[in-house]
Amino acid sequence: MPRTRDLQHPCGECAFYDKSVWQPVQSGSISVLARRFTRNDLAEGQALYDQGTESMGVFCVSKGLIALRTLHADGKSTLLKLAYPGDVIGIRSFLTNSLHKTEARALLPSRVCTVAHRDANRVIHGNPSVLTRLATRCISEIDSCHERIIATATTSNKQRLSDLLHGLMAAHGTRAGNHMCMHLPLSRSDLADLIGVQAETMSRLLKRLQDDGTFLVSGRHVQAPVASLTQDMTGHRQSGNA
């Protein structure tokens, strides 16, 4: 791991450098990367790409939070995945050379690094181990899908919501005294998609969590006692509660 390489590498400054899919490129390809690499800042709500459009390349989230959604014929949409800093998105359409099946939209002010289609191909051609890294990212995605399927079959909606909120709290929360609090980056409807229920049910689930004292929710403001962050092994089964 020569330090000099880090500095020339466009991802060199990034906190996720060692896990970057572009990390193992040879010096020859670095210049390609460095020259064509672009950084984009996205405002909250801005789309990185739309469903049905062509792949512009491979994107890596550097800051913020990106939502991947599919839009249905009836106008509704389903949130499929949250992409956090370090996550690579757009691999699908890039590798299969097909249109985006999802849209990517910023839930928070975000920064995304882009390697254009042609350049990505060039870099991969120069160093196939980049492909291994891309494939590994795909596998992580499969793993998280499987976990989601298992969680759906294994734990109650209320429990999964609790788990989800704890996860979001870990990512977005700040400690204040003996409780954590955060500004929810998701709408009720998005939360509902992640749990797999209707929006109205989400409201009711949140109320039930409040009644239990696990969370204190008001609009997008969420608070949780620090104590609750380490437990919650109860109510894991389907209907899941007293």
Next chain:
Amino acid sequence: MPRTRDLQHPCGECAFYDKSVWQPVQSGSISVLARRFTRNDLAEGQALYDQGTESMGVFCVSKGLIALRTLHADGKSTLLKLAYPGDVIGIRSFLTNSLHKTEARALLPSRVCTVAHRDANRVIHGNPSVLTRLATRCISEIDSCHERIIATATTSNKQRLSDLLHGLMAAHGTRAGNHMCMHLPLSRSDLADLIGVQAETMSRLLKRLQDDGTFLVSGRHVQAPVASLTQDMTGHRQSGNA
């Protein structure tokens, strides 16, 4: 597409040759493949690999049907995926060099072709486009996970079961007069996993489909009027039916 290569290639006789992940190897690697390639026949119920074991290589289903399941701590298991002929399995543990997260077990008498770990690496090293093919398989897997998530959010359990049975019928059914019939390769509990309900609910869903006249189910024998195979656009929403 030189015909000579097909014959030397170990996958050359396979119906899925042109889509084989091993198809684009150069002549140098063909000998590696041909020498170490193995075919395994699995009896119904026999495991190809167990959860928690090390990767033996990359497997390609050539015949039959393989179930990928995860076993939970409580002794129960969840069917995650059915692998049909042409499908490649075990990619996860191979690429990430980690233990199997699922077990693979034959639901029907099956044949599986295996490329041992070391040989697979050698072939990939010789021709990285094999990696692209592997990655593409991963992406298909992601797509089908996403479809499953969307289906869960979009259609009723009954409708999804109907869709599932139609799919199984297309794969396993034979035409007899003006109806299709098949021997179900799955237990009620497996069906339940695929839909995401309890086994008892599966029994009741099946009965409801029978009452509708969509299917005729008795044990593992399933029959459907040919007419029903092209329609079924009704009852697509959650609670889904009268």
Next chain:
DNA sequence: CGCTCAATTGAGACCTCTCAAGACACGTGG
């Protein structure tokens, strides 16, 4: 025959869905 495991059925509690009506926040324009 009696065992075992899979599948069905029943009953009650609980949950979720749907439709519809309020509450709430927020921005615009008067």
Next chain:
DNA sequence: CCACGTGTCTTGAGAGGTCTCAATTGAGCG
């Protein structure tokens, strides 16, 4: 400043669905 959208979120009520537990039936087998 306030009325008035608009969109989001909450709440209510009823119907229907699913879960759980438990008992029963059924199929395969020594």
